[in-house]
Amino acid sequence: MAQRIILAKLGLDGHDRGLKVVARMLRDAGFEVIYLGIRQTAESIVAAAEQEDADAIGLSMHNGGHLTLAARMVDAVKAAGLDIPIIVGGIVPDVDIAKMHVLGVATILGPGTSAEDLVTAVRGAIDAA
Amino acid sequence: MLEQARGGDRRALGRLLSMVEAGGAAADEVATLAHPRAGNAFVVGMTGAPGAGKSTLTGRLTAALSEGGRRVAVLAIDPTSPLSGGAILGDRIRMDGVVSDQVFIRSMATRGHHGGLSLAAPGMLRVFDAAGIDVVLVETVGVGQVEIEVVGTADTTVVVVTPGWGDAIQANKAGLLELADIFVVNKADRPGASDARRDLEYMLDLGPAAHDPSRWRAPIVSTTATEGAGIAELAAAIEGHRDWMTEHGELARRRAHRLRDEVRSHAMALFAEATDERLASAEGIALLDEVVQRRLTPAAAARTLLSTN
Amino acid sequence: MPDDQEHLFETMSGVPVAAVYGEGPLPGEYPYTRGIHPSMYRSQLWTMRMFAGFGTAEDTNARFKELLRAGGTGLSTAFDMPTLMGRDSDDPWAVGEVGKAGVAIDTVADMDDLFRDIDLASVTTSMTINGPASIVMAMYIAVAEQRGIARVDLGGTIQNDIFKEYQAQKEYIFPPRPSVRLVTDLMRFTTAEMPKWNSVSVSGYHIREAGSTAAQELAFTLANGFAYVEAACAAGLDIDEFVPRLSFFFNSHLDFFEEIGKFRAARRIWARWMKEHYHATDDRSLRLRFHTQTAGVSLTAQQSEINIARVALQALAAVLGGTQSLHTDAFDEALALPTEKAARIALRTQQIIAHETGVANVADPLGGAPFVEWMTDEMERRAEEVFAHLLDLGAGSMLEGVYAGIENGYFQGEIADAAYRFERQINNGRRIVVGVNAFTDGDGGGGDTLYIPAETEALQLERLAAVKQRRDSQSVHDALHHVKAVAADPTANTMPALIAAVQALATEGEIVAALEEVFGSYTEKATV
Numbered sequence: 001m002a003q004r005i006i007l008a009k010l011g012l013d014g015h016d017r018g019l020k021v022v023a024r025m026l027r028d029a030g031f032e033v034i035y036l037g038i039r040q041t042a043e044s045i046v047a048a049a050e051q052e053d054a055d056a057i058g059l060s061m062h063n064g065g066h067l068t069l070a071a072r073m074v075d076a077v078k079a080a081g082l083d084i085p086i087i088v089g090g091i092v093p094d095v096d097i098a099k100m101h102v103l104g105v106a107t108i109l110g111p112g113t114s115a116e117d118l119v120t121a122v123r124g125a126i127d128a129a
Numbered sequence: 130m131l132e133q134a135r136g137g138d139r140r141a142l143g144r145l146l147s148m149v150e151a152g153g154a155a156a157d158e159v160a161t162l163a164h165p166r167a168g169n170a171f172v173v174g175m176t177g178a179p180g181a182g183k184s185t186l187t188g189r190l191t192a193a194l195s196e197g198g199r200r201v202a203v204l205a206i207d208p209t210s211p212l213s214g215g216a217i218l219g220d221r222i223r224m225d226g227v228v229s230d231q232v233f234i235r236s237m238a239t240r241g242h243h244g245g246l247s248l249a250a251p252g253m254l255r256v257f258d259a260a261g262i263d264v265v266l267v268e269t270v271g272v273g274q275v276e277i278e279v280v281g282t283a284d285t286t287v288v289v290v291t292p293g294w295g296d297a298i299q300a301n302k303a304g305l306l307e308l309a310d311i312f313v314v315n316k317a318d319r320p321g322a323s324d325a326r327r328d329l330e331y332m333l334d335l336g337p338a339a340h341d342p343s344r345w346r347a348p349i350v351s352t353t354a355t356e357g358a359g360i361a362e363l364a365a366a367i368e369g370h371r372d373w374m375t376e377h378g379e380l381a382r383r384r385a386h387r388l389r390d391e392v393r394s395h396a397m398a399l400f401a402e403a404t405d406e407r408l409a410s411a412e413g414i415a416l417l418d419e420v421v422q423r424r425l426t427p428a429a430a431a432r433t434l435l436s437t438n
Numbered sequence: 439m440p441d442d443q444e445h446l447f448e449t450m451s452g453v454p455v456a457a458v459y460g461e462g463p464l465p466g467e468y469p470y471t472r473g474i475h476p477s478m479y480r481s482q483l484w485t486m487r488m489f490a491g492f493g494t495a496e497d498t499n500a501r502f503k504e505l506l507r508a509g510g511t512g513l514s515t516a517f518d519m520p521t522l523m524g525r526d527s528d529d530p531w532a533v534g535e536v537g538k539a540g541v542a543i544d545t546v547a548d549m550d551d552l553f554r555d556i557d558l559a560s561v562t563t564s565m566t567i568n569g570p571a572s573i574v575m576a577m578y579i580a581v582a583e584q585r586g587i588a589r590v591d592l593g594g595t596i597q598n599d600i601f602k603e604y605q606a607q608k609e610y611i612f613p614p615r616p617s618v619r620l621v622t623d624l625m626r627f628t629t630a631e632m633p634k635w636n637s638v639s640v641s642g643y644h645i646r647e648a649g650s651t652a653a654q655e656l657a658f659t660l661a662n663g664f665a666y667v668e669a670a671c672a673a674g675l676d677i678d679e680f681v682p683r684l685s686f687f688f689n690s691h692l693d694f695f696e697e698i699g700k701f702r703a704a705r706r707i708w709a710r711w712m713k714e715h716y717h718a719t720d721d722r723s724l725r726l727r728f729h730t731q732t733a734g735v736s737l738t739a740q741q742s743e744i745n746i747a748r749v750a751l752q753a754l755a756a757v758l759g760g761t762q763s764l765h766t767d768a769f770d771e772a773l774a775l776p777t778e779k780a781a782r783i784a785l786r787t788q789q790i791i792a793h794e795t796g797v798a799n800v801a802d803p804l805g806g807a808p809f810v811e812w813m814t815d816e817m818e819r820r821a822e823e824v825f826a827h828l829l830d831l832g833a834g835s836m837l838e839g840v841y842a843g844i845e846n847g848y849f850q851g852e853i854a855d856a857a858y859r860f861e862r863q864i865n866n867g868r869r870i871v872v873g874v875n876a877f878t879d880g881d882g883g884g885g886d887t888l889y890i891p892a893e894t895e896a897l898q899l900e901r902l903a904a905v906k907q908r909r910d911s912q913s914v915h916d917a918l919h920h921v922k923a924v925a926a927d928p929t930a931n932t933m934p935a936l937i938a939a940v941q942a943l944a945t946e947g948e949i950v951a952a953l954e955e956v957f958g959s960y961t962e963k964a965t966v
Contacts, residue, residue, distance in 0.1 A: 001151045002215060002241050012519040012531055013539075014608030016964070017648050017735075020854045021861045023966045027215035032238050035219040037964040038608055047228045048221065051235055053143035063519060064774065064890060068534030082140070091739070093773055093887055111739055111772065112874040114865050180846055184963060223963045355613065356958065 003126060005056045008036035008045050010069040018090060018111075019060040022118065026058075029119040042076035049082055055126045061090040067099060074104035085125040089113070131162050134260035137230055142260050146235055149252040152243025160252060163259035168384070170258035173367055174283030175268040176276070176308070181289040182315040186354040186363075187268045188224030193360045195231040199263040202233040204253055206269040206276060209240035216240075220268060233262065239273060244398040250279045251391045281308045282387040284380060285370045287363070289313045290329070292321030306332065309347045311366050317351035317359065326351065345373055407434050447480060447799045455799050460806040465760075469709035471702050471805075471814060473760040474725040478801035479792075483511075485763035486788045487564060487729065491516030491540035492775050493894045494901065495551035498541040502556060504778065508785055513594075514564040514765060515552070516540035517574070524570040524611045526947035527898045536895040539775070544898070544947070545905045546940045549577040550584065559587045563594035564639070564729070569611040571598040572620045573949050576936035579632075583941075595636035595685055595729070598624055601662040601840055602641050604962065605849035606648035611950060614841055616925075616957035620932060621666065622673040627933035629680045636685040638666055639729065645849075646689035647735045649857020652700045653817055655689060657824035658849055660707055661836055664825075667716055668837040681712060682722035690756040691733040692748060698804060699813025701759030704728070707818055729763040730756040737772040740881045741873040745769035750787050757791055758804055764788055774887040847965035854966060902945070909943035917942040918952045925956040 007023050009016065016038050023033045034052050036045065049057055057077070061069060066088065073086055085106035092100060092108050100108055106125045109118060133141035145163075148155040175187050187203060195201045205220035218236035235253070242249035250267070257265045267283055269276040280286055288309035314325045329349050338344035348366050352359030374380035407413045416433060419425035425433075448454045457477040458465055465473030475481060488510050490501045502513055517540040520532035526544045527536045536542050543549055553563075558581070567574045575596050582592055600617040603610040610617065625637040642659030650658065663684065670680050686704070690697050708726035712718040732752035737745045746769045753766050766784040768776030776784070792798055804810045825836070831848070832839025843849050863869035870876045917939040924935040939949050 001147070002238070012523045012525070012535055015648075016608065017854075017857050020964075020966045021649075021858055023217050024854075024858050025861075027210055027217050028213045030213050030215040032215060032236075032241075033217045034221070034236050035217050035964060035966055036222050037219075041228075043228050047139065048234075050139040050143050051233055053140075053147040063535070064538035065534040080140070091773065112864075112871070114875075115862075116865075217966050219964055219966055223961065 002030055002032045003055045003123070004032045004034060004052055005058050005122065006034045006036060006045060006048055006052065006054045007058045007060070008040040008048075009038045009060050010040055010042065010045070010073060011065055012039065013061075013063045013065075014038045015062050016060070018062075022058065022060070022089060025115040025118055026122065029115070031122075042072045045073065046076045046080045046082065049077070049084060050080065054084060056085050056087060056122060056129075058087045058089065058122070061088055061092065063091075066090075066092050067096060067103070070100050070103050070105050078104070083129060085129045087122060087125055089118075131159075131166075131259060134256075139233065142233060142256070143235070145256050145260070146253055149256055150237070150242055150249055152249070156243070156252060160255060163255045167255045167258035170254070170262050170265050171371060172254060172265045172267060172283040172285075174280030174286040174308075175266055175289065176270070176280045176286070177289030177313075177315075178291075178294070179270050179272070181291050181294075182354045183268055183270070183289050184220045184223035186289060186313065186315055186352060186360075187220075187266050189354050189357055189360045190363060191224060191232055191266060193364050194264050195229065198231070200231050200233070200261060201264045201266065202235065202257045202262045203266045203268060204235050204237055204250070204257075206237045206239060206246070206250070206267070206279070208270070208273065209238040211240075214241060233257075239276065244394065246275045247278055247394045248391075248398060251282075251387070251394075277308065278390075282383070282390055284374070284383060285310045285367050287311045287313055287367070289315050290325060291316045292319045292325045294325055294328070310345065310370050311363070312347050312349045313359075313363060314349060314351045315354050318353045318356070322351060343377075345370065345379075404434070407437070412437065449796055449799075455796075457799075458801045458805075459803070462806075465801040465805075468713070468721075468724060469706045470725055471706040472802035474705065474727060474762075476801065478760060479757075479798035480801070483792050483798060484757065484761055484788075485512045485562070485729075486510050486785060486792075487512040487514045487763045487765055488781060488785055489514040489516050489564075489566065489731070489765045490781070491518070492888065493537040493541065493890060494898050495541055495543065495548040496554075497537070497894070499552055499554050499556070501778070501781075502552075505781070505785065506556075506561070508782055509789060510785060512562045512564065512763065513556070515566060517565075517567050518542045521574075521946065522567060522569065522609050524573070524946060524950035526945045527895070527902050529947055534895075536898050538890050542894075542898045543574065543577070544902045544945050545943055546577045546580045547905050547943070548901065549574075549581050553581060558582050558585065559591040565594070565596045568597055568600055568603050568607070569609050569617070570946055570950055571596050571600075572624050572932060572936050573940065573946050575624055575628075576933065576940045577946075579937055580941050589631045590633060592632050593634035595639050596624070597639045597641060597687070599638055599641045599662065599666075599687075601665060601844070602644050602658070604844040604960075605645060605658060605662075606650075606853060607644040608962070610960050610962075612953065612957040613960045614844060618666075618669050619673075619928065620953075622670050622675075623932045625666075625670050625680050626673060626675060626931055629675060629683065633683075636683050637680065639685045639687045640666065641687040643687050643689045643731050645853065646691060646733065648853045649735075649860060650853045651856050652691065652693070652696045653820035654824070654852055654856060656700050656704055656707075656817055657821035659686065659688070660704065660711070660821060661825060661828050661840055663708070664711060664716075664836040665840040667712075668835060671716075672837075677712075677716055677718045678720035678723050681718055682720065682725075685762075686726055686728035688728055688730050688756075688761075689733050690730045690752040690759070690761075692736050692752060694751065694755050695809060695813050696817075697752070697755040698759045698810060699817045701728070701730075701756070701761065702802075702805075702810070702814040703817035703821065705760070706814070707821055727762045729765070730759075730761040731765040732756070732767045734767055734771060737767060737769070738871065738873050739772040740878065742769050742772060744873060745772065746783060746787070749784060750791075753787055753791055754795075754797070757797055758802075760802060770887055774889070777886055777888045779886075847963070850962075850965040905943055906945075913942040914939075914944045914948070917944055918948060921949060921952045922956055925953055 026033050087107045089109040130141045191201050207218045209216040216238035221234045286308045338346045350363045416430045420430050466476030488505050491498050519535045521543045628635040628637045640663040642655040646655040705726045709724040712724050732749045749766050766787050768780035768784045770780045828839030831842040921935045924930045
């Protein structure tokens with residue numbers, strides 16, 4: 001069975017170029033991508049993850065709110081008792097990477113990550129969870 | 130887990146659905162548990178040409194149907210990429226975005242299921258049914274034969290068109306129009322909406338139900354899904370069809386037919402497997418060689434293969 | 439340079455140079471391919487308009503003043519995400535986003551602080567906002583009124599370009615048609631009362647940033663422009679009344695000559711279409727004026743200092759392309775909002791081009807070069823194909839074609855396809871990005887980046903609470919009621935009611951909510 005991943009952006013930011021590119025890359029690698037797109041809440045993502053029995057959650061973050069948003073997502077996933085990895089792509093300054101991991105984000109992928117590395121990282125995160 | 134799903138546990142239901150999708154022993158186990166408890170959910174198929182606004186319409190309809198406490202599920206079917214085997218499933222985001230305990234949305238790709246969509250989809254519907262869902266909406270784009278079959282075996286099939294549909298030769302060819310129990314003219318605020326209605330009426334006048342009062346004539350409902358207009362009327366039309374079917378015994382007949390189709394699909398899948406095994410056996414390889422050497426026709430080879438125990 | 443009448447236009451070595459060279463239509467002559475003024479930057483340099491905004495109004499006010507002191511010649515305001523999306527700082531959606539991507543503006547009091555000690559009659563201001571543009575415009579007007587400045591003296595631009603939101607940037611609130619009504623209401627209002635104000639900045643920048651090609655950027659932007667022309671005419675304006683106050687906003691990306699060809703083609707296409715298709719008769723309607731921003735998406739986090747070189751080359755392309763106004767990105771913007779130092783370097787980059795390179799001495803210096811002329815023609819040809827498709831979709835109306843293209847996902851699909859192709863090319867090494875997939879050693883990690891302190895949000899919440907405390911609830915209630923009544927009447931202009939509402943200290947979010955009751959809200963079906 002194909003692996004299923006939710007792709008979404010939390011908060012108000014509408015820059016979805018990267019998210020759409022990642023969706024295609026993952027589809028091309030055989031994933032079933034449940035594309036929620038922009039302006040999602042942690043609750044809507046968790047509801048989707050449960051209904052879709054997703055293997056992972058992929059979030060794209062671009063405008064400075066990454067710590068707050070990541071914390072929100074991790075808390076919601078934990079509260080629902082879901083044991084699936086949260087992968088964050090986009091712009092996370094170096095100084096915050098460690099903090100994000102501590103919060104509970106499984107993997108962080110920076111701008112310019114190749115398709116191969118993306119797919120490897122996602123599969124790796126799912127297997128490790 | 131089924132008990133949890135019946136109690137409203139989203140995750141449990143999500144997991145059961147995955148087990149069915151994956152096929153195999155787990156799927157059979159789920160079916161064994163679910164089948165006796167199924168038979169109550171009402172299944173509505175939603176289909177139509179791409180761009181007709183089905184997802185939005187399904188979302189609005191879901192919201193309307195769930196008012197008053199009903200549990201509603203949506204199975205949104207999207208095509209798998211034939212090249213990669215992956216899929217982008219993007220229908221659910223158009224469905225009003227309200228997180229509610231009463232609404233469950235599941236996305237499904239057309240491929241990658243053991244036995245294909247025509248086996249997997251009924252299995253999914255059975256799980257919803259057994260989990261206590263009252264109405265299941267199955268939404269697909271009406272372009273693949275299999276998808277059309279899936280939707281066509283619903284209790285009520287809704288075909289969505291838009292103004293200008295008369296030019297949609299593709300919809301005509303795909304046999305979509307014969308499936309309809311209810312027609313919806315969506316985007317009814319556009320120019321050409323009344324023409325679209327008229328064209329449908331005309332077509333229905335020529336159809337088999339036209340002069341036979343014992344048959345159901347598909348009503349035509351106008352909607353503007355983006356504004357929520359016509360949704361109540363659509364819900365009423367669905368209810369109306371359900372009542373008519375119940376009265377005429379048609380509901381039971383359709384469900385029996387659906388189960389028959391499912392048995393047949395299972396049989397065909399088993400048969401295909403068995404045939405593949407035989408083809409791979411020593412006897413099968415020998416037969417194939419005869420065909421390649423042009424000493425035996427493919428049809429004769431098949432008959433020989435089948436007649437062996 | 440612009441002030442010195444006796445300045446000799448000569449090279450660094452003292453060689454005198456003429457204002458223009460070459461045969462054929464000259465700069466300042468229809469179809470304006472070579473520029474909209476005869477001597478271009480000799481008479482007046484492009485405006486160095488640096489985009490700024492972060493934190494509270496007071497924080498941004500300080501940055502505005504620095505930029506003006508450093509030689510910036512116009513202001514340009516970046517708003518935070520909640521403000522852009524029509525939500526107040528105390529909205530649940532705003533948590534974690536207040537003041538992060540721009541300045542937080544909730545009420546007219548914030549707008550007043552934003553422009554504290556800045557003379558709105560002498561400085562031109564650009565405001566980059568779209569969904570709630572009418573409300574922010576109303577706040578600006580209210581502040582000017584409070585200060586006794588006549589509306590006719592207000593100069594600047596409000597982006598107010600809602601089409602590209604559905605196509606690319608996704609900062610929409612209401613569905614397309616009511617949103618276009620708000621746009622044309624603002625256009626009608628400023629045409630009548632604020633003759634120096636540019637009512638729309640039809641933007642390609644964001645379309646390009648979302649991944650389109652240069653030709654798509656050109657085509658979609660101009661198509662949107664044509665659509666606004668049709669919408670405004672349908673709303674009762676005479677074409678020559680408002681087109682002179684339409685402005686454009688393009689991206690300047692890295693393929694040097696493609697960009698220059700694009701800018702030149704834009705002018706030629708606009709002039710031709712305004713004259714031949716829309717029958718404008720005033721020359722000012724035929725002259726496309728545009729602002730340019732260097733491509734944010736081209737900045738790399740890796741070896742970020744080299745972005746200074748990228749920005750310089752992109753800025754040069756814009757100048758050689760004849761832009762009226764320019765923003766240069768700071769080198770650290772791939773990581774965060776710019777630091778003061780990085781923003782200053784970006785401004786100095788423009789100043790070097792303007793004062794040290796001599797390119798501003800001659801109008802359209804590349805005109806006549808075979809490659810440049812060919813590229814201009816090619817960009818035009820590709821754009822015309824898109825226009826034909828949209829006219830077809832719209833049965834002869836560009837406005838209807840744009841609505842249809844938004845709805846059926848045409849624009850979004852083209853952009854996503856182009857973005858994906860580009861990414862694949864980088865992935866398989868066919869396209870080199872220095873520092874990312876080639877020449878990667880030397881990455882020492884980021885330097886200082888601008889950090890918005892956590893206290894900013896709390897501070898803004900206090901400011902907002904204080905305003906809500908001191909205002910008269912009844913007046914706010916009545917004003918919002920009036921906004922809804924006016925919005926529900928398709929023949930009425932919403933602007934006066936919006937001005938009255940902001941003056942009563944209604945918040946942006948409250949006004950948006952009132953409008954949403956009438957117009958509804960918009961969810962797109964994403965075209966991936």
